[in-house]
Amino acid sequence: MRPVRVLSIAGTDPTGGAGIQADLKSIAAQGGYGMAVVTALVAQNTRGVREVHVPPVAFLAAQLDAVSDDVAIDAVKIGMLGDAAVIETVTAWLERVAPPLVVLDPVMIATSGDRLLAPEAEAALRGLLARADLITPNIPELAILAEEPEARSWDTVLEQARRVSGRYGVRVLAKGGHLVGSAAPDALVDAAATLPGGRSWVEFPGERINTPHTHGTGCSLSAALATRIAADGDWIAAVTEVKRWLTESIRHADTLAVGEGHGPISHFAGLWQRGGIDTDRTAAEHLDDWWRRIAPIRHAADDLAFVRQLGDGSLDRDAFSWYLAQDALYLRDYARVLAAAAQLAPTPEEQAFWAQGAYGSIAAELQLHQGWLPEDEVFQTAPAPATTAYVDHLLAAAARGEYEIIIAAVLPCYWLYQDIGTRLHAHSHPDHPYAGWLDTYADETFARSTERAIEYVGEAVRRATPQTRARMFDAFERAAAHEVAFFAAPLAAGPGSSRVEPQAVPLAEPLAGTETSPGHAE
Numbered sequence: 001m002r003p004v005r006v007l008s009i010a011g012t013d014p015t016g017g018a019g020i021q022a023d024l025k026s027i028a029a030q031g032g033y034g035m036a037v038v039t040a041l042v043a044q045n046t047r048g049v050r051e052v053h054v055p056p057v058a059f060l061a062a063q064l065d066a067v068s069d070d071v072a073i074d075a076v077k078i079g080m081l082g083d084a085a086v087i088e089t090v091t092a093w094l095e096r097v098a099p100p101l102v103v104l105d106p107v108m109i110a111t112s113g114d115r116l117l118a119p120e121a122e123a124a125l126r127g128l129l130a131r132a133d134l135i136t137p138n139i140p141e142l143a144i145l146a147e148e149p150e151a152r153s154w155d156t157v158l159e160q161a162r163r164v165s166g167r168y169g170v171r172v173l174a175k176g177g178h179l180v181g182s183a184a185p186d187a188l189v190d191a192a193a194t195l196p197g198g199r200s201w202v203e204f205p206g207e208r209i210n211t212p213h214t215h216g217t218g219c220s221l222s223a224a225l226a227t228r229i230a231a232d233g234d235w236i237a238a239v240t241e242v243k244r245w246l247t248e249s250i251r252h253a254d255t256l257a258v259g260e261g262h263g264p265i266s267h268f269a270g271l272w273q274r275g276g277i278d279t280d281r282t283a284a285e286h287l288d289d290w291w292r293r294i295a296p297i298r299h300a301a302d303d304l305a306f307v308r309q310l311g312d313g314s315l316d317r318d319a320f321s322w323y324l325a326q327d328a329l330y331l332r333d334y335a336r337v338l339a340a341a342a343q344l345a346p347t348p349e350e351q352a353f354w355a356q357g358a359y360g361s362i363a364a365e366l367q368l369h370q371g372w373l374p375e376d377e378v379f380q381t382a383p384a385p386a387t388t389a390y391v392d393h394l395l396a397a398a399a400r401g402e403y404e405i406i407i408a409a410v411l412p413c414y415w416l417y418q419d420i421g422t423r424l425h426a427h428s429h430p431d432h433p434y435a436g437w438l439d440t441y442a443d444e445t446f447a448r449s450t451e452r453a454i455e456y457v458g459e460a461v462r463r464a465t466p467q468t469r470a471r472m473f474d475a476f477e478r479a480a481a482h483e484v485a486f487f488a489a490p491l492a493a494g495p496g497s498s499r500v501e502p503q504a505v506p507l508a509e510p511l512a513g514t515e516t517s518p519g520h521a522e
């Protein structure tokens, strides 16, 4: 759908919380295309207004014409006008261009108490009200327009709004932001009773967020309303949705840390949270990024004595056997985790892939190890801390039962193993003491499986919410660290090391009982 083209005619706030800056953010947050004509340059920050410069009105007219001569405008939001000459210029332009929707925020006094409209310009502003489709005064502004004392209760606000609506023939959004108490209600008021169901007012309840950071809420509300109403014409839906968005943006205001005074609201907080700020990456781009982010872990693997010595053939035979025994222990649980991925897989292809991986781990790879390592030795070896830690991470992912997290956690065992293996295999030659082992790394089927695993995880990342993506990466990164610790364990030495000598475990111990077939356990 084409975004609606919304023009803000307002003053500036160089700290970005109010005025034109807030309007442009609000229009964008509501899915519109924002444009802006500056009425006044305001030297202000979150503490207050320092100086106001109103450029010559001829230049204001030139800006307005520059937009309307070129762009079909769907809605106009009017904010700070400054003085009577500005109001006259804008009024004349509105009469000539007749934009389809005009929302007027009758800005008079900033939250800080500084005047943003010359007192003698109030009469000129009244003349502009009838030209608007909606006005959005706060409680003090409503009182000025009603020429009555400021309302102290919500009921009085509604009555005043009805009188102002009747007098100027305009819909009024009465705002409860300045009330005391736990509520911040708003109401759409139309004395002509043209609201759905012939009603003269519709209330929009709202909870008050306890924060001093509400600078620019009025500007943001009116710009967002102009955008939403222009987009689908449903006024009630527009106010409901905008109020929900505004409350959400106020709720996140405290996270911004902009200025020492009344800080701005966070216009995009909800969008960032729901959609993130990432561009639409392909599955491969996501995983390229994952690979880049685990570079420190990968480089640590390359520096391991175990990996270097396995490559140059100088590795101690016992350390190698110990590694194989740990690997065999690892693979048994790894196969169970892959089976869990198969069980949860969303497509038959993925189900088959992970089930095949489970089978491959338990059958083919164990057979391979058993060629190097007597089976008894595997079953009589206690798992080292590094093995237990790695396996526990994977089993915990499986136990939580989230497909995305499981496949992210099992990926390093494919990817890092394949990556290290490719480099190790380059060292193989017929006289190499571990040639038989290094050659297993050249397995084409495993390389293809690694590619498929990367592809499936990449697709899952693409489908996931930002929160799930972050948890997937965490599961992946931690598994990668475990994978490297696992490679480090055979040669890690000294106190507190993860090197655990192969130990004979009595067959009656739970480990033997759970890890072996009934035939072995007796």
Ligand SMILES: Nc1ncnc2c1ncn2[C@@H]1O[C@H](COP(=O)(O)OP(=O)(O)OP(=O)(O)O)[C@@H](O)[C@H]1O
Binding pocket: 110, 111, 137, 138, 139, 175, 176, 177, 178, 184, 185, 186, 206, 207, 208, 209, 210, 211, 214, 215, 216, 217, 218, 219, 220, 221, 243, 246, 247, 250
């Ligand atoms: N603390 C708050 N929690 C939730 N909503 C609020 C809060 N303060 C204001 N609002 C909402 O923000 C919008 C603007 O209200 P308010 O009455 O403060 O207007 P305003 O004075 O023109 O705003 P501002 O001058 O701060 O730009 C209304 O929808 C109001 O209900």
Ligand SMILES: Cc1ncc(COP(=O)(O)O)c(N)n1
Binding pocket: 010, 011, 012, 013, 018, 019, 020, 042, 044, 079, 080, 107, 109, 110, 111, 112, 116, 214, 215, 216, 217, 218, 219
């Ligand atoms: C240019 C401009 N327009 C409007 C406001 C009112 O916003 P607030 O009342 O939150 O200060 C402002 N401070 N500056």
